[in-house]
Amino acid sequence: MYQKMLVPVDLAHIDKMEKAIQTAIDLATHYKSELCFLAVGTNTPSSVAHSPKEFEQKLSDFAQETAGESGLKVSADAEIAHDLATDLSKILVRKADELGTDVIVMASHIPGIADHIFSSHGGYVASHADQSVFLVR
Amino acid sequence: MGSEADTGIESPDGAANPIETDYEIGQDNIQTEIGPFGLDVHNPVFMISGLSIVAFVFLTLAFQESVGPMFNDLRGWLTSTFDWFFLSAANIFVILCLFLIVSPLGRVRLGGADATPDYSYSGWFAMLFAAGMGIGLMFYGVSEPISHFSSSIGGTAFGDDGMRTDWAPLGAAVGDADAAFDLGMAATIFHWGLHPWAIYATVALALALFSFNKGLPLTMRSVFYPIFGERVWGWTGHVIDILAVFATLFGLATSLGFGAEQANAGLDFLFGISVTDGSKVFLIIAITGVALISVLAGLDAGVKRLSEINMVLAALLLLFVVLVGPTMDIIKGFFTSLVAYVEYLPALSNPVGRADTNFSQGWTSFYWAWWISWSPFVGMFIARVSRGRTVREFITCVLIIPSLVCVFWMTAFGGTAVHMVSEGVTAIAEAGLPIKLFTMLEQLPMHAITSFLGIILVIVFFVTSSDSGSLVIDTITAGGKVDAPVPQRVFWCTFEGLVAIALLLGGGLGSLQAMAVSTGFPFAIVLLLACFSIIQGLRTEPAAVGPKSEATKADD
Numbered sequence: 072m073y074q075k076m077l078v079p080v081d082l083a084h085i086d087k088m089e090k091a092i093q094t095a096i097d098l099a100t101h102y103k104s105e106l107c108f109l110a111v112g113t114n115t116p117s118s119v120a121h122s123p124k125e126f127e128q129k130l131s132d133f134a135q136e137t138a139g140e141s142g143l144k145v146s147a148d149a150e151i152a153h154d155l156a157t158d159l160s161k162i163l164v165r166k167a168d169e170l171g172t173d174v175i176v177m178a179s180h181i182p183g184i185a186d187h188i189f190s191s192h193g194g195y196v197a198s199h200a201d202q203s204v205f206l207v208r
Numbered sequence: 209m210g211s212e213a214d215t216g217i218e219s220p221d222g223a224a225n226p227i228e229t230d231y232e233i234g235q236d237n238i239q240t241e242i243g244p245f246g247l248d249v250h251n252p253v254f255m256i257s258g259l260s261i262v263a264f265v266f267l268t269l270a271f272q273e274s275v276g277p278m279f280n281d282l283r284g285w286l287t288s289t290f291d292w293f294f295l296s297a298a299n300i301f302v303i304l305c306l307f308l309i310v311s312p313l314g315r316v317r318l319g320g321a322d323a324t325p326d327y328s329y330s331g332w333f334a335m336l337f338a339a340g341m342g343i344g345l346m347f348y349g350v351s352e353p354i355s356h357f358s359s360s361i362g363g364t365a366f367g368d369d370g371m372r373t374d375w376a377p378l379g380a381a382v383g384d385a386d387a388a389f390d391l392g393m394a395a396t397i398f399h400w401g402l403h404p405w406a407i408y409a410t411v412a413l414a415l416a417l418f419s420f421n422k423g424l425p426l427t428m429r430s431v432f433y434p435i436f437g438e439r440v441w442g443w444t445g446h447v448i449d450i451l452a453v454f455a456t457l458f459g460l461a462t463s464l465g466f467g468a469e470q471a472n473a474g475l476d477f478l479f480g481i482s483v484t485d486g487s488k489v490f491l492i493i494a495i496t497g498v499a500l501i502s503v504l505a506g507l508d509a510g511v512k513r514l515s516e517i518n519m520v521l522a523a524l525l526l527l528f529v530v531l532v533g534p535t536m537d538i539i540k541g542f543f544t545s546l547v548a549y550v551e552y553l554p555a556l557s558n559p560v561g562r563a564d565t566n567f568s569q570g571w572t573s574f575y576w577a578w579w580i581s582w583s584p585f586v587g588m589f590i591a592r593v594s595r596g597r598t599v600r601e602f603i604t605c606v607l608i609i610p611s612l613v614c615v616f617w618m619t620a621f622g623g624t625a626v627h628m629v630s631e632g633v634t635a636i637a638e639a640g641l642p643i644k645l646f647t648m649l650e651q652l653p654m655h656a657i658t659s660f661l662g663i664i665l666v667i668v669f670f671v672t673s674s675d676s677g678s679l680v681i682d683t684i685t686a687g688g689k690v691d692a693p694v695p696q697r698v699f700w701c702t703f704e705g706l707v708a709i710a711l712l713l714g715g716g717l718g719s720l721q722a723m724a725v726s727t728g729f730p731f732a733i734v735l736l737l738a739c740f741s742i743i744q745g746l747r748t749e750p751a752a753v754g755p756k757s758e759a760t761k762a763d764d
Contacts, residue, residue: 113691114319114595115690116419116424116426116688117689117691122423153326153508154508154690155691156506156693156694157504157506157510157694158507158509
């Protein structure tokens with residue numbers, strides 16, 4: 072039913088994504104779909120990587136490590152944002168189309184009062200993406 | 209498995225020589241929730257600068273009457289005692305930049321040998337120009353050439369103690385209109401040309417180099433790694449970053465104050481909206497609101513777009529003045545002023561033994577301190593958008609081209625105004641500083657439209673300074689993280705507006721300028737150390753090999 076699954080990951084907070092990633096792998100195994108990990112970074116040094124190049128490397132290592140044994144087709148895509156804090160949600164929606172994915176599985180926090188003012192990334196993606204979206208809370 | 213071909217990054221970064229350190233970016237940050245909002249801030253830097261700013265705003269508002277004179281005394285003392293220091297420091301920055309253009313070190317590419325630029329020339333240039341000069345061009349474009357012209361033609365005057373009491377630059381030019389024009393333009397260009405842009409270029413280059421090539425966080429302290437080593441992650445670094453936050457905030461507030469003053473004066477001139485503290489405060493609040501929308505929209509959708517709008521509007525106004533004003537005189541003036549600038553440059557930049565103390569202390573030292581206090585902000589902003597340029601390209605574009613644009617702007621606006629004054633239009637000379645631009649536009653046709661455009665420009669310049677400033681302060685106080693939660697930007701953007709309001713009410717523009725100068729002084733010392741770091745850092749970098757260079761071809 073699903074050919075290609077987009078799994079946005081935050082390399083700085085891997086510990087908070089276990090549940091979402093496990094869900095993604097299980098779903099992908101069930102539907103035999105391709106798993107595409109997406110991470111968005113900055114061109115300035117961050118806690119994850121010192122350069123875009125290193126960021127790309129870390130993501131591809133991470134993708135291999137997490138899903139390499141599942142036997143699924145796995146790809147990794149690193150994107151660099153000029154202004155991550157404001158552009159992340161829009162980039163996720165755009166990349167979902169560009170990469171030709173048909174379902175998005177991502178972690179999101181439980182909505183609170185602040186979400187009425189600053190929309191959560193998951194919330195934005197769910198309301199703006201054409202694909203099916205599975206938010207893991 | 210993802211190969212290089214299907215990743216989002218278009219080109220490899222190539223050779224660079226990163227600094228090895230155990231420091232992990234964000235390791236001193238606290239990530240917490242205040243109410244419903246998440247925060248991610250560098251603990252000591254955010255706490256100390258945030259609390260001091262809040263305290264400063266309240267104290268200044270509480271003691272409005274007594275702080276004004278205190279700020280003015282402080283400014284006078286700093287600019288007169290340390291004028292030699294400010295002037296020498298600025299000269300050093302110019303020499304460093306010119307040296308880097310011609311030296312082999314200029315071949316180093318920011319972001320690694322094969323990095324590609326993030327922004328096109330037009331977007332890049334619009335952003336660095338809108339951040340770098342901004343409101344000042346509107347405020348001083350007409351008024352400064354007129355001031356120097358009038359004081360020069362008035363000649364020198366001496367007080368009882370034998371000191372010069374006039375404000376003319378150098379030896380003045382009594383009664384000689386042509387010489388006074390040249391001297392006035394040279395002095396104005398001196399304040400808006402190579403020196404300020406060299407200050408910005410130095411800071412921006414230092415930040416870009418240590419962040420993009422050396423892999424350290426994008427914050428002032430990283431620049432000092434070659435000098436202080438691992439200690440930059442401790443209190444030495446905290447102090448440097450806190451100084452940078454203060455300098456940025458007060459430098460910005462000064463500009464916002466100028467902007468409010470001038471926008472209000474313009475509105476009064478055009479629509480009769482009276483100049484009161486209330487209307488200025490209202491303007492600052494309204495404009496801070498627009499800046500908030502811009503920072504929430506982000507760097508590309510907000511700041512860059514506004515900067516580009518800004519450039520188009522400024523170009524339109526400039527074109528109008530050139531075409532409708534004395535066109536040939538302006539074009540001729542551009543070249544004669546450039547020649548005059550070069551001719552008077554050594555004398556104007558001489559730091560010691562000056563007879564024209566009012567000019568060199570009241571104008572030049574103040575300007576240098578103001579530019580320096582702006583430099584962490586403009587520098588960091590320029591750095592952030594300059595990845596992928598070589599050092600030579602970077603300095604040429606940040607130093608030479610903006611200087612030339614400033615020369616042209618000043619000759620167009622100032623030259624036209626001086627032309628009018630010498631033809632007998634006394635209104636311009638008599639008008640107050642903020643209103644001079646509008647009195648000049650009134651002499652030209654369609655002044656209702658152009659004056660309105662002028663006000664819009666002041667306001668947009670105001671917004672582009674405020675939004676990019678918030679991004680910068682947020683990055684410094686988040687320990688170099690550029691992806692800190694959005695509510696933090698809102699906090700800083702709001703407080704820039706509040707500081708501007710507090711200072712305007714507590715003693716007006718005088719206090720704004722005084723605070724800019726006071727934070728500029730310690731920061732000038734920091735910048736001199738940065739020059740040493742830049743050379744050290746560049747010497748350990750492999751020279752640039754662009755996509756078309758032979759070294760890259762050999763790899764293929």
